[in-house]
Amino acid sequence: SQQGEEDPQALSIQEGENATMNCSYKTSINNLQWYRQNSGRGLVHLILIRSNEREKHSGRLRVTLDTSKKSSSLLITASRAADTASYFCASIQGAQKLVFGQGTRLTINP
């Protein structure tokens, strides 16, 4: 079963707009990670936020973590066509088990 639940399942926006995706999880975490997957390919790591961090930035990406609500959000600013992909949050269960959410399919329209 998937621990993380992404919201929305699909998102379609215009190029240049910001995209926000949310992730909820059920159990305590050590860290939470976000990954991107282009159609049918391997996943690419975007950002890792530790349980004692509340916000983290990487280029056009901003991730927040609220451990009291067991939720995280990924914001992509100034979206580009190349950002079209599926985005997954993943949390660590125990020490060595990464559990993924169902993902958000993001489409950037030119």
Add this chain to the structure above:
Amino acid sequence: KAGVTQTPRYLIKTRGQQVTLSCSPISGHRSVSWYQQTPGQGLQFLFEYFSETQRNKGNFPGRFSGRQFSNSRSEMNVSTLELGDSALYLCASSYTSEALGEQFFGPGTRLTVL
């Protein structure tokens, strides 16, 4: 450094057969994890190996097995294939020895069971 490589990239098998998939991690990475991705179940953790030892296992039947060699390369085997085993199988490697950090994924092996 070369990325994670997986072979073969595509595979077609029939029910009842067995299959072996291979994964070569990034040089220096000692942790290798395997995942199954299907449209219905999403990404599911299969198992993780570190220094030839399986440290964690997902909720899959015993038909799914794996191993890791001394050079960190890993293989997973699925015996008595079922239609539902059709999926993209992803391998990921990591440098850390403790709690998993950033995972580097390979391109995957797409298995089709007929």
